[in-house]
Amino acid sequence: MAKLLDAELQATRARLEEIIKNLHELTLRIGHEEMAKTVSDLRNRIFEPFxxxxxxxxxxxxxxxxxxxxxxxxxxxxxxxxxxxxxxxxxxxxxxxxxxxxxxxxxxxxxxxxxxxxxxxxxxxxxxxxxxxxxxxxxxxxxxxxxxxxxxxxxxxxxxxxxxxxxxxxxxxxxxxxxxxxxxxxxxxxxxxxxxxxxxxxxxxxxxxxxxxxxxxxxxxxxxxxxxxxxxxxxxxxxxxxxxKAPRLKLNNSIVTAETINERIADGLVLRRRQFEADTEFRREIGETLSDQSAQSNKQVDLMVENLLNTYDNITRQKLEELRNGLSMFGLVKRSFASTFGSTPNAENWLSNLATGLEADLNTKLKARLNDNVIDLAESIQQMVKMIDLKIRSSATILQNDHELFSDIAERRENVLRDLQDQFNRFVSNTDNFTDESIFADRENLTPNIAAGGGIAALGVILAAVTTGSVFDITGGILTTVGILFAGFSTRGKRKRIVDGFEAEIRTGRAKLAADLEEKLKTYIATLRRRIENNFGRFDENLQREEKNLAILEGTHQEIRAELTTMGATMTDQA
Missing domain, CATH: 3.40.50.300 (P-loop containing nucleotide triphosphate hydrolases)
Known part of the structure; x- marks a missing residue:
């Protein structure tokens, strides 16, 4: 019986040594030298006397x-x-x-x-x-x-x-x-x-x-x-x-000590997991904020385009009505008769004046409407940037950098977060991050006020340059075409062609104005969002690495816990 008991203890001791070896490898993976040495000593001493x-x-x-x-x-x-x-x-x-x-x-x-x-x-x-x-x-x-x-x-x-x-x-x-x-x-x-x-x-x-x-x-x-x-x-x-009794007691004590070390690791892993979950939630909130605020800014673009088109429609409708009336037979006869005595411009001059008036109205009223809407859009984008900055600054720290086991992990995270804060501050302060080469192909179009504004403060000026350029590229095209239609007007046979052509150009200009302005602004918003996301590259890499490491460490810990629990129960049954 004594020999059988000795054999059972020897087998248990050998199995315990294997478990403690796994525990030692876990401490090495964690990178805690002092705990690794403690576990190594425990492994060596399970063969020593009580x-x-x-x-x-x-x-x-x-x-x-x-x-x-x-x-x-x-x-x-x-x-x-x-x-x-x-x-x-x-x-x-x-x-x-x-x-x-x-x-x-x-x-x-x-x-x-x-x-x-x-x-x-x-x-x-x-x-x-x-x-x-x-x-x-x-x-x-x-x-x-x-x-x-x-x-x-x-x-x-x-x-x-x-x-x-x-x-x-x-x-x-x-x-x-x-x-x-x-x-x-x-x-x-x-x-x-x-x-x-x-x-x-x-x-x-x-x-x-x-x-x-x-x-x-x-x-x-x-x-x-x-x-x-x-x-x-x-x-x-x-x-x-x-x-x-000493050999069995020693094995029991060694099991308890191994459990104590493993559970101490578990306590630290709980904090690491909570920190990882908090960082994952923080990152999710960043993405959600960017999506929500980008969607909000895009709605403002839609509203801006709608308001601009309403103004455009009012101006062109008035000019179209004026054109129709002026080209009527009565209007033409009246103008021809009156022009003989020099009191009214002839038809060609009158059409030229109409085009000039259209140009003046489009310039004045569309620009005023744009300025009002650009301010709202700029504030919306500024709000998005400021919300991201606030979330970075208020990111929750759960795992402290003086933690017994994982101080190095906490310090690395702290450094990554500090770098993120510094990088984002530089990003917000740099005007170039709020401009877009595809929109500003000709950098000379940017006024000195943009650079003087600095970073996010220059958004209003930048957006004004984007929208103004878009609008007047379109209106200029309309006026050129209208001028060609009006040039050389002499007979009433051209009246219908001029009206139809004028209406067609108005429709074309309207569609192009809406599409071009919407595309440029929404592309600008998407580009800005992507640039903000790029600031999180290192943070995301750290998060991905932590997810993999946690899975390995938690899995190993759970295996060791299960084995020690089983061994402890076996020792109790054998007692």
């Missing part, structure tokens, strides 16, 4: 406690006279006593002590040590630990730095912890009872339901005099850890 990590403040008596617990009669864990020269000491089983310096801050000690066949002990510097790197190295041992032994001075177990470190251990890593009040020989019975109750109560407030608190004296234990308190502690270790 690990006690001894923590507490400087001068709490940790090293003396370790020496008394091992009971070798030797000073194995040496307390340095000054904290700044102290090191972490990892004590392991070995056939002979030897010491190996791993680095200036870590020493491994091998001892032929039976209890070390089942457990390993790590003696750490004080949690309040001033030595550089000591606490961070101590923290590297915490994730792979199986039991934290928190050592306090029996006379004063309430130092804040020690309890702050306990919050890190228990809150961040959910590590099983027992509490030891060392140097009980220095406290009287009242102090000891008070502090035993005080530590228990404080531990309960920090979330430990049934805290295990022991009062010991390493001095009395090593001198073999008096009641040292090590008996109840050794009994607890024997009943709960040693005697063949």
């Amino acid at each position: 690990m006690f990590v001894i923590v507490g403040e400087v001068k709490a008596g940790k090293s003396s406690f370790v020496n008394a617990l091992l009971d070798t009669g030797q000073e194995i864990a040496k307390a340095a006279p000054q904290p700044m020269t102290d090191t972490i000491q990892q004590i392991l089983y070995g056939e002979e006593h030897r010491e190996v310096m791993i680095n200036p801050y870590l020493k491994k000690i091998f001892l032929p002590v039976d209890i070390l066949r089942e457990i390993a002990i790590v003696d750490t510097p004080g949690t309040n040590t001033i030595v550089e790197h000591h606490q961070e190295i101590t923290e590297q041992f915490i994730p792979a630990s199986d039991l934290i032994v928190f050592v306090f001075e029996a006379k004063n177990p309430y130092r804040q730095s020690a309890w702050d470190f306990f919050k890190y251990i228990h809150g961040d890593w959910r590590k099983k912890t027992i509490f030891v009040l060392q140097q009980k020989d220095l406290a009287n019975d009242f102090e000891l009872a008070t502090n035993l109750n005080g530590v228990g109560e404080k531990a309960r407030k920090e979330g430990i339901e049934q805290p295990q608190v022991f009062a010991v004296s390493a001095k009395l234990e090593q001198e073999k005099t008096g009641v040292s308190g090590f008996g109840p502690l050794r009994e607890y270790i024997s009943e709960n850890i040693t005697g063949g």
Whole structure:
């Protein structure tokens, strides 16, 4: 039965190593070096014995406690006279006593002590040590630990730095912890009872339901005099850890630690996903705003064309009526008779004056109508640009650049957004972005006022140039044709041809005016929208990259979570 149990544990340990390997690859993909090292250490240490990590403040008596617990009669864990020269000491089983310096801050000690066949002990510097790197190295041992032994001075177990470190251990890593009040020989019975109750109560407030608190004296234990308190502690270790239970407990602890790391990644991924969704929504709103505002501007173009055509129709209708009346037989006779006496222009001159009047009316009234409508259209386009600018400035930041795991992702997003803001500011300020080469083929048509206006402020002038050019290209064509029709008029036989020709040219001019003006303005709006969209190129690339990365990271996390959950359930069934 024992062999079967060993085989099951070995298979579980091998499977757990594979899962932790996948977790390590996940941390590498995330790019978090510290967490990757933590997971690598966890993977390496699942084959080591059950690990006690001894923590507490400087001068709490940790090293003396370790020496008394091992009971070798030797000073194995040496307390340095000054904290700044102290090191972490990892004590392991070995056939002979030897010491190996791993680095200036870590020493491994091998001892032929039976209890070390089942457990390993790590003696750490004080949690309040001033030595550089000591606490961070101590923290590297915490994730792979199986039991934290928190050592306090029996006379004063309430130092804040020690309890702050306990919050890190228990809150961040959910590590099983027992509490030891060392140097009980220095406290009287009242102090000891008070502090035993005080530590228990404080531990309960920090979330430990049934805290295990022991009062010991390493001095009395090593001198073999008096009641040292090590008996109840050794009994607890024997009943709960040693005697063949340690390997299974260690596997359970390793599963919990792996779950803790994986869930910490999950918490960060939740924020990344929320940021991605917020950015995706922001980008959707930008597109929606551009579509809505472009549609609104296009409606204003339709209204502008309609108003312009109404004015055009009123002018040409009046001139057509005047032409018809003037070309009537009565009108011609009257003009011929009157012209003999020099009081009325002859027919050819009269037609020329009619054309001149048409030109003057078209110039004056169409231009006035255009100016009124251009202002409204310019304000509509300005509103579109300003709304985009406001949305960029108010983009929600959920993942902060000081995030524990994803600060680099947050910083990259922040840089992309800042570049977008700067780029869009430059875009809005540059007049060239609001002009169109296809509309302004001849750059000389642009007045100096455009450049002087600067960027979006020049929209009114730019649109006026677009519309004015469109209108008078058309009207000029009508007048040229009408002039040809009127030229050489001498007989009434040409009257019908002139009227019909005049009407045809009016219809042609009207259609061309509507089509040309609508096409130019709507093309202008579409071009401007496209140019605004181009500012979002880098932001869109970052969004696409984040979508792919999130899918991979979330998928891997979910697979690891499922495997660890299954393994935890299997371990419970086997217990």
